[in-house]
Amino acid sequence: MSRYEKKQRSRSPGHDSKRREDDRYYGRKYRDTRESHKGSSSRSVQGNRETHELSAENRPGGSNEDSCFSKYKHELNRVFTANPNLVHDVADFWKFVEKFESVKKRLGDNVDESATDSALNSIGVPERYHKSHCLNLKLDLSYGELFARVPDTKSLTKSQLLKFRDVILLYLDFKQKEKFAKLKRLRDTQTNLPVARYREEIIEMIKMEKVVIIAGDTGCGKSTQIPRYLYEAGFQKIACTQPRRIACISLAKRVTFETLSENVSRVGYQIRFEKQKNQETNITFITEGLLLRQLSGESTISTYDVIVLDEVHERHLHGDFLLGIMKCIINQKPDLKLVLMSATINIELFSNYFAKENVKVIEVPGRLYPIQLLYRPITVQDLAYKNDRFNPSPYVQIMQIIDQKYPSMEVYRTIIIQNYKL
Numbered sequence: 389m390s391r392y393e394k395k396q397r398s399r400s401p402g403h404d405s406k407r408r409e410d411d412r413y414y415g416r417k418y419r420d421t422r423e424s425h426k427g428s429s430s431r432s433v434q435g436n437r438e439t440h441e442l443s444a445e446n447r448p449g450g451s452n453e454d455s456c457f458s459k460y461k462h463e464l465n466r467v468f469t470a471n472p473n474l475v476h477d478v479a480d481f482w483k484f485v486e487k488f489e490s491v492k493k494r495l496g497d498n499v500d501e502s503a504t505d506s507a508l509n510s511i512g513v514p515e516r517y518h519k520s521h522c523l524n525l526k527l528d529l530s531y532g533e534l535f536a537r538v539p540d541t542k543s544l545t546k547s548q549l550l551k552f553r554d555v556i557l558l559y560l561d562f563k564q565k566e567k568f569a570k571l572k573r574l575r576d577t578q579t580n581l582p583v584a585r586y587r588e589e590i591i592e593m594i595k596m597e598k599v600v601i602i603a604g605d606t607g608c609g610k611s612t613q614i615p616r617y618l619y620e621a622g623f624q625k626i627a628c629t630q631p632r633r634i635a636c637i638s639l640a641k642r643v644t645f646e647t648l649s650e651n652v653s654r655v656g657y658q659i660r661f662e663k664q665k666n667q668e669t670n671i672t673f674i675t676e677g678l679l680l681r682q683l684s685g686e687s688t689i690s691t692y693d694v695i696v697l698d699e700v701h702e703r704h705l706h707g708d709f710l711l712g713i714m715k716c717i718i719n720q721k722p723d724l725k726l727v728l729m730s731a732t733i734n735i736e737l738f739s740n741y742f743a744k745e746n747v748k749v750i751e752v753p754g755r756l757y758p759i760q761l762l763y764r765p766i767t768v769q770d771l772a773y774k775n776d777r778f779n780p781s782p783y784v785q786i787m788q789i790i791d792q793k794y795p796s797m798e799v800y801r802t803i804i805i806q807n808y809k810l
Contacts, residue, residue: 457485457552460544464552466537471529475559484559523561527553574646581609583752590614590750591621594694594725598718599747601738602729605754610729611698612642615671618694619647619654623725628696629676631707633659636673640664643671676706683713694725700738701730711741718745762789 457464461482468478475481509515527534535549578584583604593600604610615628630636640657644650656665657673665672674682679695695714700707718726728738731754739747764785 456489457548457555458482458489463538463541463544467534467552467556470537471534474529474556481556481559484562485555488555488558523557525557525561525564527557571648578609578613578646581613582607582754583609583613586750586752587613587617591617593748593750594618594727595621597746597748598722598724599726599728599742599745601733601735601742601747601749602727602752603733603735603749604729604731604752606731608752608754610752611639612646614727614729615696616643616647618696619670623693624670625691625693626671626696627679627692627694628671628673629679629698629710630673631676631699631702631704633675636675640671640673643673676710680706680710680713683710683717690721692724694727696727696729698729700728701733715742715745764789 465478468475468481507515514521531546531550531553534553538544538549583590590600590602602610602614611628615626618626628639630639636657636659640655644655647655649655653664653666653669655671655673656669657663658665658678659675660678676697697707697710697714700711714726718724735749735751739749764782769781
């Protein structure tokens with residue numbers, strides 16, 4: 389018999405019962421201690437979570453959920469569906485919102501919202517500054533009209549919708565300032581054009597004479613500015629001819645932009661099989677062939693006050709016929725004015741042709757820029773190239789020379805003229 393068995397037999401029944409009671413006592417104590425530790429740890433985790441939430445609310449930018457409108461894009465798009473004239477480009481607006489939220493999250497916004505209703509001081513200035521005081525516009529829509537179609541949810545509260553209205557105001561103010569900056573640059577460009585210095589002389593000469601020749605160098609602004617000068621001087625129906633259809637379309641778009649009449653049919657064009665004009669159009673860019681066809685009818689002649697023949701140096705069939713017909717029409721209709729424009733016009737030739745009409749000539753200088761010649765020598769590889777396909781290596785080398793000479797941020801235009809030696 390082993391020592392362990394002898395020991396077990398020597399134990400009394402009372403000793404076993406006492407041991408079982410001790411085991412139950414220590415088991416209950418262990419369970420109570422474990423539950424108490426578990427409760428304290430859960431309370432500490434909950435307390436840390438509440439502390440984190442409170443600290444997030446007390447941050448300068450507030451909670452991210454309050455200022456994140458991109459998550460509710462589907463619901464908030466109903467504002468623009470109900471008010472289509474509020475924002476013209478909704479996709480651009482949401483790009484603005486994303487940038488606004490990222491900047492606000494990075495910098496923080498600790499401005500008190502109650503500052504918008506702050507009292508005015510003695511000179512009428514708010515006592516507390518708020519960013520809404522720098523806005524130059526105001527929405528005419530009330531809260532109910534603006535958010536009538538937005539569903540009522542727990543996430544989109546009234547305070548959040550009011551903040552979204554402030555974001556809309558910020559976007560509209562940003563776009564308005566952007567348009568005014570473009571307009572300022574446009575007006576500065578128009579003022580700096582060489583033809584701007586001759587504006588009054590051109591208008592007075594056209595009002596006094598039947599035929600006026602304007603010889604302006606390339607880049608002086610005669611094709612885009614002179615039709616606008618005539619319209620602002622009081623001429624209501626102006627036709628400006630162009631030898632090519634693409635020139636009519638591009639000039640019409642440019643003059644429309646410069647006259648700020650993109651939503652008004654003040655400037656239009658008419659080419660073969662296509663036109664964008666109506667009875668209210670004042671400036672029409674038209675091809676020479678169509679104008680020649682219109683002048684064949686007597687009813688169309690009386691619709692124009694001024695006819696501008698641009699690029700008259702390009703001698704072709706339609707242009708020569710148009711000059712001959714206009715010479716006859718201006719004698720029949722004394723109120724009609726004829727303007728001839730070109731950069732390389734033969735002034736003596738056209739002056740002799742309209743000598744009986746007492747033609748006047750106005751010469752407008754253009755812009756001259758320094759020209760630097762860079763020669764690229766012909767390499768052995770170029771001489772050995774005998775393939776029928778196009779060899780792009782000389783042009784690529786020219787572009788590399790330009791990239792090395794000028795910075796990458798500078799915009800330039802490259803015109804490559806290839807001289808074929810026959």
